[in-house]
Amino acid sequence: MTTVTAGPASAAGAKPATMAQALGRAMRDAMAEDPAVHVMGEDVGTLGGVFRVTDGLAAEFGDDRCTDTPLAEAGILGAAVGMAMYGLRPVVEMQFDAFAYPAFEQLISHVAKMRNRTGGALPLPLTIRVPYGGGIGGVEHHSDSSEIYYMATPGLHVVTPATVPDAYGLLRAAIASDDPVVFLEPKRLYWSKAPWSPQDPEAVPPVGRAVVRRPGRSATLITYGPSVPVCLEAAEAARAEGWDLEVVDLRSLVPFDDETVCASVRRTGRAVVVHESGGFAGPGGEIVARVTERCFHHLEAPVLRVSGFDIPYPPPMLERSHLPGVDRVLDAVARLQWEAAN
Amino acid sequence: MTVMDERGAYRPAPPPAWRPATDPGPLLPDDEPYRVLGTPAQEEAEEKLLLRLYAELVRGRRFNTQATALTRQGRLAVYPSSTGQEACEVAAALVLREQDWLFPTYRDTLALVARGVDPVEALTLLRGDRHTGYDSRAHRVAPLCTPLATHLPHAVGLAHAARLKGDDVVALALVGDGGTSEGDFHEALNFAAVWRAPVVFLVQNNGFAISVPLAKQTAAPSLAHKAVGYGIPGRLVDGNDAVAVHEVLSQAVRRASEGGGPTVVEAVTYRLDAHTNADDATRYRKDEEIEAWRGHDPVALMERALTARGLLDEAGVEAERDRAERFAAGLRERMNTDPELRPLDLFGHVYADRTTQLMEQAAMLGAELEAETEPSAGSETGPSAGSETGPSAGSERGPSAGVQTEPAVGAGPTGRGGSGGQDSSVRTVSGASGRGGGETR
Numbered sequence: 001m002t003t004v005t006a007g008p009a010s011a012a013g014a015k016p017a018t019m020a021q022a023l024g025r026a027m028r029d030a031m032a033e034d035p036a037v038h039v040m041g042e043d044v045g046t047l048g049g050v051f052r053v054t055d056g057l058a059a060e061f062g063d064d065r066c067t068d069t070p071l072a073e074a075g076i077l078g079a080a081v082g083m084a085m086y087g088l089r090p091v092v093e094m095q096f097d098a099f100a101y102p103a104f105e106q107l108i109s110h111v112a113k114m115r116n117r118t119g120g121a122l123p124l125p126l127t128i129r130v131p132y133g134g135g136i137g138g139v140e141h142h143s144d145s146s147e148i149y150y151m152a153t154p155g156l157h158v159v160t161p162a163t164v165p166d167a168y169g170l171l172r173a174a175i176a177s178d179d180p181v182v183f184l185e186p187k188r189l190y191w192s193k194a195p196w197s198p199q200d201p202e203a204v205p206p207v208g209r210a211v212v213r214r215p216g217r218s219a220t221l222i223t224y225g226p227s228v229p230v231c232l233e234a235a236e237a238a239r240a241e242g243w244d245l246e247v248v249d250l251r252s253l254v255p256f257d258d259e260t261v262c263a264s265v266r267r268t269g270r271a272v273v274v275h276e277s278g279g280f281a282g283p284g285g286e287i288v289a290r291v292t293e294r295c296f297h298h299l300e301a302p303v304l305r306v307s308g309f310d311i312p313y314p315p316p317m318l319e320r321s322h323l324p325g326v327d328r329v330l331d332a333v334a335r336l337q338w339e340a341a342n
Numbered sequence: 343m344t345v346m347d348e349r350g351a352y353r354p355a356p357p358p359a360w361r362p363a364t365d366p367g368p369l370l371p372d373d374e375p376y377r378v379l380g381t382p383a384q385e386e387a388e389e390k391l392l393l394r395l396y397a398e399l400v401r402g403r404r405f406n407t408q409a410t411a412l413t414r415q416g417r418l419a420v421y422p423s424s425t426g427q428e429a430c431e432v433a434a435a436l437v438l439r440e441q442d443w444l445f446p447t448y449r450d451t452l453a454l455v456a457r458g459v460d461p462v463e464a465l466t467l468l469r470g471d472r473h474t475g476y477d478s479r480a481h482r483v484a485p486l487c488t489p490l491a492t493h494l495p496h497a498v499g500l501a502h503a504a505r506l507k508g509d510d511v512v513a514l515a516l517v518g519d520g521g522t523s524e525g526d527f528h529e530a531l532n533f534a535a536v537w538r539a540p541v542v543f544l545v546q547n548n549g550f551a552i553s554v555p556l557a558k559q560t561a562a563p564s565l566a567h568k569a570v571g572y573g574i575p576g577r578l579v580d581g582n583d584a585v586a587v588h589e590v591l592s593q594a595v596r597r598a599s600e601g602g603g604p605t606v607v608e609a610v611t612y613r614l615d616a617h618t619n620a621d622d623a624t625r626y627r628k629d630e631e632i633e634a635w636r637g638h639d640p641v642a643l644m645e646r647a648l649t650a651r652g653l654l655d656e657a658g659v660e661a662e663r664d665r666a667e668r669f670a671a672g673l674r675e676r677m678n679t680d681p682e683l684r685p686l687d688l689f690g691h692v693y694a695d696r697t698t699q700l701m702e703q704a705a706m707l708g709a710e711l712e713a714e715t716e717p718s719a720g721s722e723t724g725p726s727a728g729s730e731t732g733p734s735a736g737s738e739r740g741p742s743a744g745v746q747t748e749p750a751v752g753a754g755p756t757g758r759g760g761s762g763g764q765d766s767s768v769r770t771v772s773g774a775s776g777r778g779g780g781e782t783r
């Protein structure tokens with residue numbers, strides 16, 4: 001089941017594309033293929049979104065397909081629920097992570113539950129795009145990592161890309177899904193580039209599958225979204241210390257790929273979970289528990305967590321102190337020499 | 343000449359002319375709720391409609407008393423009665439065309455029944471065995487909504503989607519007076535107006551939100567006035583006058599269907615019973631107030647009108663009551679049958695495809711249920727949960743890979759001395775097993 005992707009896209013003639021462009025292209029292609037797909041949100045039309053991810057969609061498909069809505073997140077998501085009830089496939093943009101909170105009632109009470117409470121009569125095929133995470137110098141309310149709230153709500157899929165091909169492939173899969181998908185876009189990777197061709201997009205593994213981004217033998221770094229490049233960099237740096245680190249990109253937080261994660265940890269015997277959101281009751285807690293339950297006898301050391309601090313997201317000039325970087329990952333890796341330390 | 347002028351200081355130009363975007367006049371509600379019954383207009387009302395409304399009112403009243411009685415027998419967890427508000431419920435159901443959608447609240451089971459939903463299916467949520475007992479899509483009735491006003495944006499979205507597809511579909515959404523204070527009410531009105539969505543909002547102003555009277559809920563001149571700020575016409579109607587409610591809603595539905603956009607209708611009515619069977623209304627209102635409203639009872643109003651027009655006599659009243667009585671008896675009998683419960687359905691319809699995690703948990707519950715049916719099998723050593731092929735709960739396509747070989751932690755042996763003899767997955771419950779009433783929340 002383990003998929004190891006070879007770095008750059010194989011497509012001949014692939015030019016560098018940003019993650020934002022790949023996301024926009026995913027919506028464009030989905031809209032061209034299926035008239036039921038509608039993009040909606042604040043400023044997504046004429047402006048093309050504050051991150052320009054929806055650039056060009058209104059011009060190509062018109063206001064009815066790419067709609068600038070009134071400024072009201074509950075209204076946006078609530079209306080999308082009704083549209084999905086009538087057979088459309090809305091793709092909703094929440095402008096920034098922390099501005100999705102007014103819509104949480106709709107998300108939790110209705111989006112996540114409609115299929116279940118109607119016994120399957122009213123599934124909701126809708127995608128909620130949420131730019132998330134820090135590292136872009138945003139002032140407060142612009143850098144939250146809210147994934148744990150979504151993960152804790154049964155009925156939602158939660159996915160997050162870390163590469164350009166994944167941005168395209170996962171968003172296409174999310175829009176095609178008959179279930180609601182919270183699509184977390186690591187906003188500091190919006191401008192990350194990779195050779196990629198929209199004409200020949202790389203096939204990506206399905207939602208629910210984690211991917212080994214870098215094979216290794218000494219320990220596993222389990223991570224996702226904005227922390228994937230950090231972990232890859234840490235793995236390179238660790239070679240000097242004699243560590244051969246494996247990096248697993250989860251891609252999908254719900255459903256969770258126990259299989260790929262545990263296969264990796266059983267091979268390496270050591271693991272560190274890395275994410276930006278807080279550590280207390282954070283995503284890492286769940287991941288560590290799952291790994292411990294399943295791989296206890298293979299573990300040479302406790303599974304460690306490297307996370308953001310348990311604080312409200314700090315002001316931008318201090319975010320470097322908060323975000324887990326390469327050094328903190330390497331420190332944790334050093335602590336994996338459990339036997340030696342005890 | 344001042345010093346400033348001499349220096350050639352900036353002189354502001356007058357602001358660009360401003361006037362309101364549209365004339366608010368036509369949007370304003372009338373001073374008085376619109377009435378038909380008891381006015382000369384009553385003579386003009388269509389005979390067939392009067393008789394139909396009357397039959398539904400009588401049956402609706404009986405439905406409310408029967409459902410309330412079922413709470414006392416433990417057959418319903420809770421029932422929010424709409425006694426006193428039947429005219430709104432019945433009119434809401436009857437104005438809708440087959441293709442239209444209804445978005446009800448927890449109090450509106452009666453509207454469902456009047457629309458043709460099986461009464462037992464309409465009550466399933468309140469009985470507590472399933473969230474939604476009826477097929478929402480087939481009936482074009484959204485699930486009964488418990489969080490206040492959150493279904494209103496859904497009605498707007500659905501109506502908007504239908505219009506985008508070129509379908510002539512109107513959505514009618516019900517909400518209470520308290521619900522109009524919620525943010526979703528305002529967001530829904532605003533979206534509906536901006537999108538000119540074919541949606542009608544019916545506010546059943548029954549005087550109270552649990553214990554809180556309207557005066558503590560809002561300082562607006564009326565709830566219909568709230569529409570004006572969004573560019574939507576607000577209409578006031580006597581909510582106990584079934585003909586008037588029907589007429590005002592019909593106009594609103596027609597207007598929506600013809601592309602005229604949304605309407606907010608405030609029906610002024612009164613909740614004669616407590617908030618639910620579990621509520622003590624004597625703590626917040628006086629008998630005199632209730633008695634005053636009893637004098638304006640929707641069923642009696644209609645009876646008087648029909649009698650005045652020679653369309654109803656004592657025998658007619660009796661006949662209608664008998665019909666309602668037979669309906670109630672049928673409902674009682676069916677509600678007294680224990681519903682079938684399928685615990686493994688818990689894992690149904692969470693996702694289109696069951697996740698590995700859910701398959702593990704379904705296997706664990708399946709093993710527990712199996713252990714219960716084998717009372718003598720070494721009681722304490724249950725099967726190792728998770729190692730069996732997953733039971734096929736619900737109709738979902740699960741990934742064919744089957745269940746993981748590792749036991750889900752917490753899925754250890756649980757052979758609780760069997761409750762004996764029951765089928766592993768299908769159980770019936772006795773509603774009379776001392777279920778406490780609860781307030782709908």
Ligand SMILES: Cc1ncc(C[n+]2csc(CCOP(=O)(O)OP(=O)(O)O)c2C)c(N)n1
Pocket residue numbers: 449488489490517518519520521522548550551552613617782783
């Ligand atoms: C969001 C939300 N908050 C609180 C409640 C608890 N609650 C249930 S009914 C009710 C009063 C609602 O009053 P109103 O809207 O006037 O409707 P009515 O019950 O009178 O029909 C309250 C506060 C709820 N259901 N939803």
